[in-house]
Amino acid sequence: MSVTPDLMTRKVGTMGGLSPSPSPFLTPRPERRRLMDSRGVDWNRHDRDKEVNVQVLLRCRPLSDEEAKSNVQRVISCNEQKKEVFGPKSQQRSIYDQAISPIVNEVLEGFNCTVFAYGQTGTGKTYTMEGGIKNKGGDLSAEAGVIPRAVRQIFETLEAQNADYSVKVTFLELYNEDITDLLASDDTSRCPEDKQKKPISLMEDGRGCVVVRGLEEEAVYSVSEIYNLLERGSAKRRTADTLLNKHSSRSHSVFSITVHIKEATIGDEELIKCGKLNLVDLAGSENISRSGAREGRAREAGEINKSLLTLGRVINALVEHSSHIPYRDSKLTRLLRDSLGGKTKTCIIATISPSAHSLEETLSTLDYAYRAKNIRNKPEANQKMSKAVLLKDLYLELERMKDDVRAAREKNGVYVPHERFVQDEAEKKAKDEKIEQLENDLILSEKQVDSFRELYVTEQEQRLDLQSELNDCKVSLETTNKALLDLQESYRLAMETLKEKEIIISKMVSSENSLIECAKGLRNDLQYASDDISSLFTKLDHKDRLESENRNLVLTFGSDLDKSLKELHKVIIGSVSQQTQQIRSMEEQVQTNFATKFDVTQVMKSKVEKMAETYCSGVASLKELVDMLQRKASSDLNQINDVVASQATAVENFLATMVMDAEQVLNDMQKSLSEQQQILEFSTKQQEEGLKRSLIAAQVISSASMNFFNDLHNRASQVGKFIEESYNERSRQLVNFERMFKEEAAREERSALENIAAILATVSEASREILDSNKQENTRLVEEMLNMEQVSVCARKEVTEFLEKSETRYMEDTFSVAEHTTFMKNSLHHSSKRVDDSRQQWENTQSSISNLNKNNLAEIGSTVNKNISANIVAHKEFVSASQTVDEEFNTRASDTLTTINGNY
Numbered sequence: 032m033s034v035t036p037d038l039m040t041r042k043v044g045t046m047g048g049l050s051p052s053p054s055p056f057l058t059p060r061p062e063r064r065r066l067m068d069s070r071g072v073d074w075n076r077h078d079r080d081k082e083v084n085v086q087v088l089l090r091c092r093p094l095s096d097e098e099a100k101s102n103v104q105r106v107i108s109c110n111e112q113k114k115e116v117f118g119p120k121s122q123q124r125s126i127y128d129q130a131i132s133p134i135v136n137e138v139l140e141g142f143n144c145t146v147f148a149y150g151q152t153g154t155g156k157t158y159t160m161e162g163g164i165k166n167k168g169g170d171l172s173a174e175a176g177v178i179p180r181a182v183r184q185i186f187e188t189l190e191a192q193n194a195d196y197s198v199k200v201t202f203l204e205l206y207n208e209d210i211t212d213l214l215a216s217d218d219t220s221r222c223p224e225d226k227q228k229k230p231i232s233l234m235e236d237g238r239g240c241v242v243v244r245g246l247e248e249e250a251v252y253s254v255s256e257i258y259n260l261l262e263r264g265s266a267k268r269r270t271a272d273t274l275l276n277k278h279s280s281r282s283h284s285v286f287s288i289t290v291h292i293k294e295a296t297i298g299d300e301e302l303i304k305c306g307k308l309n310l311v312d313l314a315g316s317e318n319i320s321r322s323g324a325r326e327g328r329a330r331e332a333g334e335i336n337k338s339l340l341t342l343g344r345v346i347n348a349l350v351e352h353s354s355h356i357p358y359r360d361s362k363l364t365r366l367l368r369d370s371l372g373g374k375t376k377t378c379i380i381a382t383i384s385p386s387a388h389s390l391e392e393t394l395s396t397l398d399y400a401y402r403a404k405n406i407r408n409k410p411e412a413n414q415k416m417s418k419a420v421l422l423k424d425l426y427l428e429l430e431r432m433k434d435d436v437r438a439a440r441e442k443n444g445v446y447v448p449h450e451r452f453v454q455d456e457a458e459k460k461a462k463d464e465k466i467e468q469l470e471n472d473l474i475l476s477e478k479q480v481d482s483f484r485e486l487y488v489t490e491q492e493q494r495l496d497l498q499s500e501l502n503d504c505k506v507s508l509e510t511t512n513k514a515l516l517d518l519q520e521s522y523r524l525a526m527e528t529l530k531e532k533e534i535i536i537s538k539m540v541s542s543e544n545s546l547i548e549c550a551k552g553l554r555n556d557l558q559y560a561s562d563d564i565s566s567l568f569t570k571l572d573h574k575d576r577l578e579s580e581n582r583n584l585v586l587t588f589g590s591d592l593d594k595s596l597k598e599l600h601k602v603i604i605g606s607v608s609q610q611t612q613q614i615r616s617m618e619e620q621v622q623t624n625f626a627t628k629f630d631v632t633q634v635m636k637s638k639v640e641k642m643a644e645t646y647c648s649g650v651a652s653l654k655e656l657v658d659m660l661q662r663k664a665s666s667d668l669n670q671i672n673d674v675v676a677s678q679a680t681a682v683e684n685f686l687a688t689m690v691m692d693a694e695q696v697l698n699d700m701q702k703s704l705s706e707q708q709q710i711l712e713f714s715t716k717q718q719e720e721g722l723k724r725s726l727i728a729a730q731v732i733s734s735a736s737m738n739f740f741n742d743l744h745n746r747a748s749q750v751g752k753f754i755e756e757s758y759n760e761r762s763r764q765l766v767n768f769e770r771m772f773k774e775e776a777a778r779e780e781r782s783a784l785e786n787i788a789a790i791l792a793t794v795s796e797a798s799r800e801i802l803d804s805n806k807q808e809n810t811r812l813v814e815e816m817l818n819m820e821q822v823s824v825c826a827r828k829e830v831t832e833f834l835e836k837s838e839t840r841y842m843e844d845t846f847s848v849a850e851h852t853t854f855m856k857n858s859l860h861h862s863s864k865r866v867d868d869s870r871q872q873w874e875n876t877q878s879s880i881s882n883l884n885k886n887n888l889a890e891i892g893s894t895v896n897k898n899i900s901a902n903i904v905a906h907k908e909f910v911s912a913s914q915t916v917d918e919e920f921n922t923r924a925s926d927t928l929t930t931i932n933g934n935y
């Protein structure tokens with residue numbers, strides 16, 4: 032094996048890191064890239080577009096002795112046969128051979144590869160990465176981890192290839208965001224504070240690669256040499272005794288192996304290919320309380336968790352293809368930038384514990400590993416460099432270093448020329464300030480971006496919330512609209528129902544009013560009928576009054592006649608006393624005649640009194656009948672009023688839709704009543720006219736009687752003068768006596784004529800006997816009597832004519848009354864019919880409303896019918912009584928006439 036001395040002997044100065052060309056002498060210059068491009072050497076073009084997922088391995092450690100002793104429950108089981116997961120029985124060798132060895136081969140092919148272990152503290156990360164490095168014999172032990180095995184594979188491969196190569200290693204520790212060079216020399220005699228004064232910082236090389244400034248690269252030539260460096264560096268790692276791990280690593284460590292291999296030449300050009308393997312042992316993710324961390328340990332754990340959280344966020348951002356990947360949030364992610372989403376091939380070994388106590392962290396690790404598995408990298412092999420260019424760069428670097436050494440010797444303690452030192456310091460300071468400013472600006476920008484991103488996420492969540500609320504509002508609006516439509520429909524129906532009810536109520540009110548009006552009309556009709564009956568009774572009273580006046584006239588006539596007779600008697604007595612005894616017999620006869628006349632007069636008086644009694648009894652019966660009818664009518668009216676009043680409230684609640692018919696009926700009834708009123712007025716007028724005619728006739732009769740009696744008086748005066756002249760005082764007294772009797776007979780009218788005639792006959796007998804003695808005087812008396820008879824005949828004729836006229840008029844009046852009565856009957860019948868029609872209509876209306884109204888109307892109807900029938904019966908009784916009186920009156924009148932006629 033041959034190794035280029037320059038590559039193998041020098042330390043690479045202050046620059047080192049994870050990028051494939053962190054060393055100045057490996058940096059491809061522009062002219063070199065052009066050269067390579069012009070040569071068309073692009074060895075890995077076919078790999079550029081290949082994307083590969085991050086490879087994730089899962090390893091579960093066995094229970095520790097303590098856990099086994101305390102019988103901790105095992106919650107993880109692994110299928111050892113399928114070898115999907117490296118279980119507790121998996122050996123370091125098998126894991127390496129299956130998963131890591133291919134990666135190492137990729138490194139030797141010129142790729143950058145990263146293997147890092149991730150898991151809860153105490154799950155075997157350090158064991159997996161480092162393990163037991165070597166046994167006593169110098170060979171790898173079975174517990175040797177990934178790093179020693181990878182180192183051995185690299186050397187064995189390169190040796191097997193017999194290639195020229197150089198291997199350089201760096202070993203750094205990231206603790207509380209501070210980077211420490213674990214391979215730095217422990218010789219601090221010359222400059223004891225050199226290490227503290229030389230901070231290691233992360234810088235970008237302008238091509239996106241991170242360079243660890245100040246980190247020493249150690250060139251190694253054998254496996255054992257690497258093992259020594261590894262042990263020395265591991266020993267420097269900060270460990271602590273925690274509850275979960277007695278040797279818990281409190282920092283992240285990055286062990287990097289960079290391999291340069293000389294390849295076959297193309298012409299005179301020698302090419303160098305470069306590969307790098309980063310082996311990362313992360314600090315354990317832990318639950319601070321469970322890990323027992325206190326104070327400084329807690330802060331330490333917080334920083335560890337912070338780095339791991341940033342690593343998780345970077346993984347999430349890569350998986351979700353976010354535009355911003357927060358590499359810069361921690362030094363760990365800045366170191367691993369190219370390994371996560373970059374050009375590096377990456378393998379993550381996730382370690383878990385089978386213990387039930389670690390279940391929560393185990394699930395978290397599995398989730399972490401699941402997400403990391405989706406990260407896609409674009410592995411790209413490092414460009415190969417020609418040996419000449421590489422040597423030239425090395426020589427330039429060597430010259431620069433020699434200048435530094437020379438300046439240091441000359442200036443005795445100053446290692447660089449002063450100008451250059453000043454210049455470098457100034458440049459460095461300016462660059463540092465600029466870098467610091469840029470970093471601050473960048474941090475601020477990233478914070479702003481993060482805040483904007485959080486704001487954007489918040490806005491999106493709010494928008495989604497608002498969207499969902501809007502949808503809910505739309506749904507509720509639709510529901511509300513439907514409810515509103517339903518309510519509007521219900522409202523419309525309610526309004527229609529209300530309108531119908533209002534119409535029904537208005538019709539009921541109208542019907543009620545019409546019924547009330549009809550009832551009032553009926554009551555008025557009854558009142559009118561009662562008034563009519565009252566007026567009829569008034570007319571009857573008037574008629575009775577006339578009759579009584581006539582009777583009084585007759586009585587007055589009788590009293591006057593008595594008075595005249597008494598006077599005549601006095602005259603006769605005077606003449607008799609003056610006569611001699613010759614006429615004493617005649618006087619006795621005359622006295623006898625006077626007694627007879629008195630008896631006759633008494634009979635006539637009794638008859639007249641009987642007639643008066645008859646009339647009075649008839650009038651009294653009529654009055655009783657009238658009173659009875661009035662009481663009946665008033666009681667019936669009261670009853671009707673009570674019924675109507677009691678039913679008015681009930682009727683008001685049940686009135687319906689018969690307004691027009693009721694109004695029509697009302698109009699008809701009003702019309703009928705007006706007709707009846709007109710008829711009654713006409714009848715009244717007729718009766719008044721008839722009564723007037725009767726009065727005029729009575730006046731005519733009275734005047735005729737007066738004329739007759741005046742004439743008779745004149746005749747008697749003439750007779751008396753003649754007797755006085757012819758037969759002295761006797762003849763003249765006799766004529767006067769005869770004339771007085773005739774006058775008395777004339778006053779007696781119909782009934783008295785008969786007695787008067789008898790008296791006259793008696794008087795004529797006496798007169799003849801008297802006239803026998805004086806024939807001439809008798810002859811003249813007879814002549815005078817004939818004249819008187821002639822006058823009496825004339826008077827009788829006049830009386831007869833008067834009676835005939837009176838009878839005719841009485842018949843006319845009677846006919847008129849009968850006609851009026853018939854008309855009244857018809858009117859009442861018509862009214863009854865109207866009432867029946869009204870009742871029928873009412874019943875129809877009531878039947879549509881309720882049974883209550885029907886019963887009420889039936890009750891009213893029956894009451895009205897009873898009253899009508901009672902009125903009809905009373906009216907018939909009244910008519911019959913009137914007819915009876917009239918007939919009796921006619922009978923008596925005819926008897927009187929018969930008597931008069933018989934006497935004459």
Ligand SMILES: Nc1ncnc2c1ncn2[C@@H]1O[C@H](COP(=O)(O)OP(=O)(O)OP(=O)(O)O)[C@@H](O)[C@H]1O
Pocket residue numbers: 091092093095119150151152153154155156157158159276278279280281313314315316382
């Ligand atoms: N697969 C395994 N087989 C046998 N022993 C193991 C295995 N994994 C871990 N161990 C043992 O478990 C203990 C803890 O392992 P290790 O220190 O590697 O854990 P860690 O994950 O690195 O912890 P921390 O994060 O605290 O550094 C060690 O004693 C180790 O020997």
